[in-house]
Amino acid sequence: MVLLGTLVDALLIIVGTIIGRFLQGIPDKMKEAVMQVIGLSVILMGIQMGIKSNNFIIVIVSLVIGTLLGEWIDLDLQLNRFGRWIESKISKKGDNGDIAQAFITSTLIFAIGSMSILGALDSGLRNDHSVLVTKGIIDGFTAILLASTLGIGVILGAVSVFIYEGVIAVFAGQISRFVPADVLDTFVQQLTATGGAMIIAIGLSMMGLAKIRIANMLPAILIVALIVTLMHFF
Template identity: 55%
Template sequence: MVLFGTLINVALIIIGSIIGRFLSNIPERVKETVTYAIALAVLAIGVQMSFATSQIIIVIISIVLGAAIGEWFDLDGRLNRFGAWMESKAGKGKQESSLGSISQGFITATMIFVIGSMAIIGAIDSGLRNDHDVLIAKGIIDGFTALILSSTLGIGVILAAVPVFVYQGVITLLSTQISAFIPDDMLQFFIREMTATGGLMIIAIGLNLIGLTKIRVANLIPGILVVAAVTGVLYGFGFMPVPGE
């Protein structure tokens, strides 16, 4: 089954999110400290990812243009309005704290689960070689992360299972066509720069969780599309930077 790895990943996110909600009735000071701990871990992940780039100028262009596009379409505002609608349907209204808002949990979890090389590489492995080991390993990590996030950020974390399924599922199903039309070195070029650009977004999430900033992270998401466009153009002109140079 070609989508087996993605389904396992999604199932572990859902299970982790549900279990995490049973751990929500803990003292506020514990939640606060745990949230800071999560933020530090997220920052560490983001910093590590950001070093994947082989050309920092690509990351700068992608994140800046992506932010402009995101602000133009107000993606963050749309997602927050969607979260508010979900909260009203769930009957929670203003009873949830800002840390437990559905919109924040959804956005934060989606950024963490979707952005990264494991999602792309794992999905491609599932599609091309029917090898699901990478996505299963990612699912285990995501499951524990979902448990921790949902205990502090609320049940909105479980909604991240939907974009994870769509994102990884589409890549898996199209992986044969991707390999047929996109050279492996170009694909690796894109993965490196996408991972680094995504790392900056993950850092922004960590800073928001600590409370140092109020960056509209969702408005940075179009940067991933910009990465694809920039790397495609550069590759077309024969520009192929070597990692480490």
């Protein structure tokens, strides 16, 4: 079953969110401390991802052009509107926090990263789900902490993960037929580093150290793919 790993990842996020929802009664001081620790951990994860690149020019150019494109489209605003629409269908507020904020934050944390791409590719190409199952365990614990501070909206991150990883897994066979192995390896490497920068931005925002419209950085992923492709052919 090509979507087994994706399904496990999404289900563990849902379970973690439900558990975290029942931990919302903890004092605000403890919640703030937990959020600070999560933010710090996210930054460390971002740094680890960021140093994977052997060509930081690609990362810098991708982030700059991608962010300019994101600001022009204003993806942050569009995602917030989508989150607000979902919020209006569910409730005006989550038990502890804004559903739109929880949706965006959890989606970026769970979906961006090399494990999502590599795990989905392994599921699609080799029917090996070990990477995504491992990621699901990590995501489950992260969901507990996020849901305890951001609320039930974190569960929407499971939907984003299922769609994102599922699409990659389903089309992985087709990707391998048309994309040379060395190009795919380079893309994953540079995407990991670029995603690491976004993860660091998420951590800084979670710790309240900076207000960054992280969603507007997402087009950098497409720019990475474009640059890697151009480098291969030219």
